Structure formats: structure tokens, C-alpha cells
Amino acid sequence: MGVERGRASQRSHGVASQRSYGTSSSSSHGSKTKCKNCCRKFVSFMCTQVGVGGLVVSYAIFGAFAFTAIEGKNGHWQTNRTSLIHNNTIRTLWNFTERLNVLHKDQWYEDVNSTLLDFQKRIVEVVLDEDYDGRNHTEVWNFPASLMFCLSVFSMIGYGHMTPRTEWGKIATIIYAVFGIPLYIVYFMNMGRVFAKSFKFLYRLMYRCLNHGRGGKSGPVEIEVGEEGDEAIIVPSTACIWVMIFYMTTGTIMFAEWEQWSYLDSCYFSFTSLAKIGIGDFVPGFGGGFGKAASHDSQTKLIINFMYLLIGMGLIAMCYTLMKEEIMLKLRGLEQDIKEKLYICGLKLGLYEEEQSYPEPRPPMHPRPRSVRKSVRRR
Amino acid sequence: MQTAYARMVYDRYQRNQRADGGRARRRATLAHLLKDACRRLIAFLFTQVGVCGLVVAYNIMGAFAFRAIEGDYGDAAPEEAALLLREDAVKRLWNITARLNILEQTQWRQEVTRALEDFQGDVVPLVKAKGYRGVLPSQAWSFSAALMYSLSVYTTIGYGNLTPRTEWGKIATILYAIVGMPLMLLYMSNVGEVLAHIFKFIYFRACSCDAGSMGYYRSGSGNLRPIPVTARRVEEPKEGGKKGQGLRRTVPITYCLMVIAIYVACGGAIFSQWERWSLLDACYFSYISLSTIGFGDLVPGRTVAGKNEDEEVESQQIIVTVYLLVGSALVAMCFNLMQEETIENLKTFWRRLGCLRKNSHSGNEEGPSVTGG
Numbered sequence: 001m002g003v004e005r006g007r008a009s010q011r012s013h014g015v016a017s018q019r020s021y022g023t024s025s026s027s028s029h030g031s032k033t034k035c036k037n038c039c040r041k042f043v044s045f046m047c048t049q050v051g052v053g054g055l056v057v058s059y060a061i062f063g064a065f066a067f068t069a070i071e072g073k074n075g076h077w078q079t080n081r082t083s084l085i086h087n088n089t090i091r092t093l094w095n096f097t098e099r100l101n102v103l104h105k106d107q108w109y110e111d112v113n114s115t116l117l118d119f120q121k122r123i124v125e126v127v128l129d130e131d132y133d134g135r136n137h138t139e140v141w142n143f144p145a146s147l148m149f150c151l152s153v154f155s156m157i158g159y160g161h162m163t164p165r166t167e168w169g170k171i172a173t174i175i176y177a178v179f180g181i182p183l184y185i186v187y188f189m190n191m192g193r194v195f196a197k198s199f200k201f202l203y204r205l206m207y208r209c210l211n212h213g214r215g216g217k218s219g220p221v222e223i224e225v226g227e228e229g230d231e232a233i234i235v236p237s238t239a240c241i242w243v244m245i246f247y248m249t250t251g252t253i254m255f256a257e258w259e260q261w262s263y264l265d266s267c268y269f270s271f272t273s274l275a276k277i278g279i280g281d282f283v284p285g286f287g288g289g290f291g292k293a294a295s296h297d298s299q300t301k302l303i304i305n306f307m308y309l310l311i312g313m314g315l316i317a318m319c320y321t322l323m324k325e326e327i328m329l330k331l332r333g334l335e336q337d338i339k340e341k342l343y344i345c346g347l348k349l350g351l352y353e354e355e356q357s358y359p360e361p362r363p364p365m366h367p368r369p370r371s372v373r374k375s376v377r378r379r
Numbered sequence: 380m381q382t383a384y385a386r387m388v389y390d391r392y393q394r395n396q397r398a399d400g401g402r403a404r405r406r407a408t409l410a411h412l413l414k415d416a417c418r419r420l421i422a423f424l425f426t427q428v429g430v431c432g433l434v435v436a437y438n439i440m441g442a443f444a445f446r447a448i449e450g451d452y453g454d455a456a457p458e459e460a461a462l463l464l465r466e467d468a469v470k471r472l473w474n475i476t477a478r479l480n481i482l483e484q485t486q487w488r489q490e491v492t493r494a495l496e497d498f499q500g501d502v503v504p505l506v507k508a509k510g511y512r513g514v515l516p517s518q519a520w521s522f523s524a525a526l527m528y529s530l531s532v533y534t535t536i537g538y539g540n541l542t543p544r545t546e547w548g549k550i551a552t553i554l555y556a557i558v559g560m561p562l563m564l565l566y567m568s569n570v571g572e573v574l575a576h577i578f579k580f581i582y583f584r585a586c587s588c589d590a591g592s593m594g595y596y597r598s599g600s601g602n603l604r605p606i607p608v609t610a611r612r613v614e615e616p617k618e619g620g621k622k623g624q625g626l627r628r629t630v631p632i633t634y635c636l637m638v639i640a641i642y643v644a645c646g647g648a649i650f651s652q653w654e655r656w657s658l659l660d661a662c663y664f665s666y667i668s669l670s671t672i673g674f675g676d677l678v679p680g681r682t683v684a685g686k687n688e689d690e691e692v693e694s695q696q697i698i699v700t701v702y703l704l705v706g707s708a709l710v711a712m713c714f715n716l717m718q719e720e721t722i723e724n725l726k727t728f729w730r731r732l733g734c735l736r737k738n739s740h741s742g743n744e745e746g747p748s749v750t751g752g
Contacts, residue, residue, distance in 0.1 A: 082499075090491055094484065097476055105473070112469050116498070120465060123499050124513045127506045158672035160539045170663045177670055268549040275556055277537035280675060281510060331565075336383050346418070 056154075056187045056310075063150035063176055064143055071169045072141035081126055089119045144285075144302035151306055154180025155313065157278030192317025199318055203239060237326055240319040247315055248274065251308060258301060259284055274312045427573050434566045434704070441529030441555055445543070446520050448551055453516030454544040457509040461502065468498040510542050523696035524680070530700050533559025534707060536673030563707070571711025578638075578712060582630050629720045635713040642709055643669065646702055653695055654679055669706045 096111045141149075145162060152159045153176055164170050251270035256263050261282065269282040285301045475490045505511040512519055520528075524541055531538045532555055543549050646669075647662030654661070656677065664677040679699050680692035 086492065086495055089495060090488055093472065093491060094488070097487075108473065108476075109469060112472055113465065116465050116468055119495070120461065120498075120502055121513055123502050124506050124511070127503055128512075153672055156535070156671045158537060158667065158674050160674035160676055163674045163676040167659060170659060174663060174666050177666070177672060181670060264546055264549060268553060271553050271556070272537065275560065276535045276671070277532055277556060278535075278539070278673065279531075279537045279542055279552075280539035281542040332383065339384055339387075 052183075052187045052190045056183060059154070059180060059183060060147055060150045060306075063153070063180070064146035066172060066176075067146045067149060067164070067169065068141050068143060070172055071164055071166060072146075082123070085119065085122045085126070089115060142299070144299040144306075147306060148283075148285075148302050150176070150180075151309060152278060153177050154184045155276065155309065156181060156184070157273060157276050157309070159278045159280035159283050161280050161283045188313060188317045189321075191314035192321040195314050195318035196321045199239075199243070199322070237323045240322050243315060244274075244319055247312060251312070254308075255284055273309055274316060276313075427569050430562075430566050430569045434562060437533070437559060437562060438526060438529050438700070438704075441532070441559070442522055442526040444551060444555075445528055445548065446522060446525040449543050449545060449548045450517045450520030450525065452545065453520065453548075455516055456544075457505050457511035458515055460509070461505055461511055461513075464498060464501050464505075468494060510544060516544070521693060523693040523700075526700050527678075527696050529555065529559075530703060531673060532556050533563050534671060534703065535560065535563075536668055536671045536703070538673050538675035538678050540675045540678045567707055567711035570708040571715045574708060574712035575715040578716065579630055582634065629723060630716045632717050632720050635716045638709060639669070639713055642706055646706070650679060650699075665706075668703055669710060 092115050093112060096108065096115070140162065148159075149162050151157070153173060164173050248267065248270045251274075252263060252266040255261060255266040255269060259266070259282075261269070265282055269284075272279050284305045285299070471494050472491060475487065475494065479487060502511070519541060527538070528541050530536070532552055535556075543552055643662055643665045646665035647658055649661075650656060650664060651658045651661035654677075656664070660677055664679075667674055667677075680696045
């Protein structure tokens, strides 16, 4: 608490000193200091939560415009390829038909079947190689779809339902990712902290409300010297997990209703998106089970999906922040346990020399005797 | 990081030294060296290598599981649908041919073109929406393909060239990810730390900087030894602005980025040879995979009927899996190394701007020397 007060006073002292510096400067330096102050304020704003969130969204929008330009306008299907395939197939079929003077059904069936199989394989190849689906490029790379694409790049989800086909598109994707991923990580950490704070606040509020009703303290008695100076309650990790489950359920129901997916499919989609796996067989607005072409509806759906994912990742960051300490401690305790057991095993197997009888394994966070620390320091 | 363990080891070491009663620090007998090495080996085995082995085992287990669920008991509905479509198309073509008593090429061609377009229009959604690939699931989900799929799940790459169609497959994917992702994080942090350690060691040795301020000291036998973490924290100089004086405490970011760039380029060169992709495509694939974006448009050995020579493809996919695992460790190493450097840079940046806020909002964990707790 004392540390917090110290920090707060430091902050106000800092601001006060800034202000005094600003006002006491001479007129010739006035504009420079104003500039510097502006700069400072701008940068500090950018590094707050709102700033970073805004930065991420604007980066996504900028990327969407860029990719719409690069891939939408410059992209081209290799339509020659499909028409070439068509022509070849028709020629082959004609040759078969012409050659047989008397039309033997079985023979003809066999030949045509194999030709069609070949045709089908080539079509599949074209579809996979070039994402061909009968629409032209500008329709595919409309603004909301590009937005989703950008989101899937810098959040490292990477659905893959839409991918760059031109060379410049691929280079642009790489550069976009190189700058976007650190930005996203900063956003992630920031949002995590903001959400963690508000969640702790809400949790305490709820806890106090419930306890006032009961007229006493019951339940988890973990008390920590909190940030507001009064006794605060540590949020247990299970609460975080419940929040995530609730959020995923919301997503499941939402996507199941809109896209007419089954509940399992929506759950699978929500989970793989939030976990940043992003397999890409199901993408809202792109079908994924029914091959629907893009409709008007799908544009709003894409944007809502975008918001859902952004907020979802903030929630994951929050859980990560809240649970990290606890998990780290537990893991280290586990590691310590394992190592001590191994050491004892080693002793028994005679791998280690037993100069002194080793006492029982100490609990993980046993305070060190000061003498040893001093000797280490001198080294 | 391993404070408690370091304490324990040093404790014992101290006790040994005191028990020696002033004899030479290192009894250089063979037996002792062997036992020393053995001790270190076991400890190492159960930290870093153990985690590696665990990850590989988890991957292999996942490959077997998915192969069974999706390959052997897989859902072949799209393939059956494609078969039906093809049979219908053949029947339609026969009707066209049989109907025209005299074979007029132009009319025949017109009708056949229309029939083919319809057929194509039916096949394309099958490929895009139902994941039809032209091969039966039992062939598509070979062991190496399932290996790559499992890898793409727990590393969160998520290619999507091979997707689960059955319900059990989807549930299995979710569960596999829930267990696999923390394991992957553990692997990355552990192995990343080791690699960062090795890299720093090599770097500081190579550039022959002053080792003392780097967190190393020279022991009696003349070897570079790391100062244990507890001591290092206390001794670390509080001022970070020593860059101009030629004392580097961290590896510069450019070296880390160069390592990743070289790794991506190597992968790109290898894959462009194998898959006959252009160099740009191969580097694009390497980069997209290592950054765990993983679009899946370019995947080695993608099973399209007629494209695979089985054994080659299988070994290629296994090598790609190993490449990605090692690559993730390298990325973790770079993150480890860059963290310190980035924090230093940010601190200088903040100070230069004149902001007196020591706890910056940029979300970085700061060392104890700055926040004081």
C-alpha cells in the first residue's frame, strides 16, 4: 500500500513538475515545450488502454483497405485454367464418342467415367490451388472479409479461408504480420490488465453484496492488502474458467443461431478461434458446411465476429494474467517436488555421495538462512 | 528462474566445501567427475529434455488417435457424394449422346459443356464447404498427415488443409488442444530459456565482452560460470543507460531477428526444392507457420489425388513437423532474449520523453530493481 501511495505521489509530482516547467519557460521556448508536451501526452495516451485498442482497430482497418486494393483489384483467377480443362475434357469425350462406330454402352461408360474422374481431380486441384469458387476477386475481397483476414493475420489465428494469391499480397502479408503481431501482443497484455482490474472490482462487489446479506465472512478467507487500501479478496482461478466457459457458450449459441451450424460445430469454431488455432473449415459468413455464397447479412456477421474475437482475446488475456501467478507457483512447487524425489532416488541408487544425511525435503518456499546468501554475494 | 532449486544445490555445495576442511575446491578424481556429470545429466533430463520428449510423445499419441478417429472411422460422405455426382454426369452425357442420331459436333459440344459446367458447379462447393479432397479419409489421414494435424492443433498453427469431419474428431480436437497448449507453453519457455542461455554464452564468448557485467564469473578452473540467480538479482547494476560505454548486458535484437530470418530462409530453400514452389512461396509458408498463423493454403504434401508419391510425402511431412518444433523453440529463445532488450529500450525511451512514470503502461514486466517490489 505504501508502495502504491509512493507511486501515486510520484505521478502527481511528475505531472506537477511538467506543468511548472511548461509555465515557467520563456516565450522563445514556448512552442517547443508545447510541442514536446503534446507529444508526451499523445504518446502516453497511446500507451494507455484506449490508445492501444484504437491502434489495433485502426491497424486492422488500414490493413483491410490495403489488402482490398492489393488482392481485390490486382488479383486474377487463372480462368484460362478452368476453360483449358473444359476444352481438353470435351475433346477427349468427343474422340471417344466418334471412335466407336457402334456405341457400346459399357465401354463408353468406362471411358467417360475415367475422363470425368480426371476432370474432377483437376477441378479439385484448381480449387485448392487458387481458392476458386466461381466469384470474382473484388467480390471475395470486400471490406469486411479483408478485415477478418487482417484480424486473422495479426492475431495469429490464420483461418485460411481467404489467402493472398498475388506475390505482392504474400509479401504484404508477411510485413503486416511482422508489425502486427507485436502490436497485438501489447494489446493483449494491456487488455488483460484492464479486464483483470475490472473483474477483480466486480468480484469484490459481488462478494461484499453477498456477504452483507449473510452478515459475516464466510467462504474463501484469502485476504490480501488490496489496491484500495481495504481488505480485498483474491479472485480464484475457477472464476476465470467460469467466465471463459460462459463466453464460449455465448459464442456457441450465437453462431449456431445465425449460421445454422450444429451446437457442436459452433462450440468447435468458438474454441478453435479463441485458442488461436483457427482451422478455417468453419468461418461465419463463409458458410462452412453449406457453401453459401456471401450475402449482405454476412458482412455484419463478419464484423460482429471480429468484435467477438477481439473481446474474447481480451478475456483470455485477463484469465492469463489472473491465473499466471498461481499456476507458476504450483508448477514450481511441482518441479521442486519432483527434483527432491529424484535426488532421494539418486541417493538410494548410490549415484550421489552422501556426505551428510540430507534432511526431509523442505517445503518449496522455505526461507533461506542468511549466511549462505551472503557467501554467494561475495562470490 | 529456478531459485529454490538453485538454493538447494548451492546449499549442498557449500556444505561439501566446508566439510572438505580447506582442501582443493575440486577433487579432480575421475569418480567425482563422473558422478558430477551424472547428477547434472539427471537434473537436465528431467527439465528440458524431458519436456521435449513429452511434447514429441504427445504429438505421436495425437497422430495415432486422430488417424483412428478420422481415418479409419472417418466420414466419407463427401466422397460418396462426389461419386454420385459423377455417375449422374456420366448418365447425362450418355443421354445426350444417345439422343442425337446423327452426331453433330457443335450441338453435342454445347450440351456437353453445359453438363460439365453443372458438374463442376456441384464439385466446387463439395471441395470448399465439405472438405472433399479427392481421396478417401483413410488415405488422407496417413500417419504423417495426422502428425502434422496434431502439431497444428497444439501449436495453434491450425492449417486446415485436413479437417475433422466426425463429431468425435471435433471433440477430440478440443480436448487435445486444451491439454496440448499448456504443454507447448511449458516446452517453449523451458527450451527457450536453455537456448537463450546457450546463445548468450556463445555471443559473449565470441564478442569477448566483459563477462563480469553479463552475469558470468570466472571460477577457479577458469571456466565461465553463470552467477546464480539470487546473486545476480542483487548485483545487477541499476542504471540501464550504459549502451554508449560499450558494456552490453543483453544480446541486441538484430541478432535474434537474424537467427529467425536465417531459419525461415533455410526452410524456404528446402521446401521450395521439395514441393517445387517458388522461393517466395516457400519462405511465405515457413514464416506463416512459425508465426503460428498457419493459413493452410500451402502445406507440404497436401493430399490431392494424383499428387502424392507416398513415401516421399510421408518423410517430408515428418521433417516439416520437426522443423516447426525446433522453430518454435527458436522463436521462444528470441522472445526471451528480446524481452530484456526491449525493456531496456522502452525505459530509455520513456526517460527521454521526460515522463517520470516508472511503471509504464506498455504492459512489460519490469525487474525488481525498478519498481522495488
